[in-house]
Amino acid sequence: MSAPFVIKVGGSTIDRGEAGIEGIAALAKSGERVVVVHGGGPEATRWLEAMGIPTRFERGRRVTDERVLPVVAAVFAGLVNKRLVAALAEARVSAVGVSGVDGGLLPCRIADPELGFVGEPETPNPAVLEALLAAGFVPVVAPIGFVRAADRTELVNVNADTVAAALGAALRATEVNFLTDVEAVRGRRGEPLTALTASEARALIAEGVIAGGMIPKVEACLAAAARGVPARILHARDAARLAAGTPPGTLVLPER
Numbered sequence: 001m002s003a004p005f006v007i008k009v010g011g012s013t014i015d016r017g018e019a020g021i022e023g024i025a026a027l028a029k030s031g032e033r034v035v036v037v038h039g040g041g042p043e044a045t046r047w048l049e050a051m052g053i054p055t056r057f058e059r060g061r062r063v064t065d066e067r068v069l070p071v072v073a074a075v076f077a078g079l080v081n082k083r084l085v086a087a088l089a090e091a092r093v094s095a096v097g098v099s100g101v102d103g104g105l106l107p108c109r110i111a112d113p114e115l116g117f118v119g120e121p122e123t124p125n126p127a128v129l130e131a132l133l134a135a136g137f138v139p140v141v142a143p144i145g146f147v148r149a150a151d152r153t154e155l156v157n158v159n160a161d162t163v164a165a166a167l168g169a170a171l172r173a174t175e176v177n178f179l180t181d182v183e184a185v186r187g188r189r190g191e192p193l194t195a196l197t198a199s200e201a202r203a204l205i206a207e208g209v210i211a212g213g214m215i216p217k218v219e220a221c222l223a224a225a226a227r228g229v230p231a232r233i234l235h236a237r238d239a240a241r242l243a244a245g246t247p248p249g250t251l252v253l254p255e256r
């Protein structure tokens with residue numbers, strides 16, 4: 001079985017109907033195997049707001065208490081996941097939505113107790129994805145994992161960038177591509193960076209040049225790159241160039 005592309009679709013772009021669906025569809029139709037991972041932050045924030053639950057982020061990660069967790073699980077694994085599956089179907093791609101709970105895909109441990117029910121992936125069990133790929137489906141993965149405690153299994157929210165990196169490594173992906181709402185990672189003078197090494201990335205994070213949601217994204221790229229999977233951050237509207245083999249954006253490189 002050929003190595004798949006893992007493509008992370010940002011919540012911010014899904015929201016504006018710019019999720020890069022056409023580009024993902026073109027890649028899948030070109031005969032490549034594709035696994036989609038999605039966020040859905042803005043949609044979750046709106047539902048939380050409607051329910052009077054405040055939203056708080058720490059270093060780009062959503063603080064997930066016992067009131068937030070059921071809402072993000074419902075929004076990510078329900079609404080956002082099904083909308084993406086429907087959008088892919090519209091582009092004539094047979095997609096199947098799963099979460100990290102399905103097939104035991106994404107076992108996690110608690111990332112940091114201060115973040116609440118936020119999971120850090122352990123070794124994924126990609127059998128469910130391999131089965132779907134072998135059957136010709138595009139799996140669409142919602143970023144909800146699980147933590148096994150002594151007497152029960154709890155759902156956890158996992159940053160979608162982190163999920164994409166973990167699955168990219170587990171599937172020995174050809175590439176992990178992070179589709180987002182900016183053309184590239186920007187450097188100290190606001191210039192788009194075509195390549196970014198691990199040490200430069202860490203320096204830019206420490207200086208606050210890389211901030212907010214770009215922190216977990218760049219960290220996820222570093223995790224993938226360190227495991228030998230090329231990782232790229234690009235604008236969703238440039239997804240069409242993936243099938244052509246000429247994607248723009250920022251390529252994150254491991255340290256030599």
Ligand SMILES: Nc1ncnc2c1ncn2[C@@H]1O[C@H](COP(=O)(O)OP(=O)(O)OP(=O)(O)O)[C@@H](O)[C@H]1O
Pocket residue numbers: 009010011012013038039040041042160179180181182184185186187209210211212213214215217
């Ligand atoms: N140095 C930087 N270069 C580019 N963007 C940056 C930088 N630092 C911070 N950002 C911000 O990171 C944002 C992208 O991350 P964000 O988490 O918002 O999007 P996403 O991951 O695509 O969506 P979601 O988290 O909902 O799945 C950009 O819109 C930008 O505001």
Ligand SMILES: [Mg+2]
Pocket residue numbers: 010039161213214217
């Ligand atoms: Mg993000």
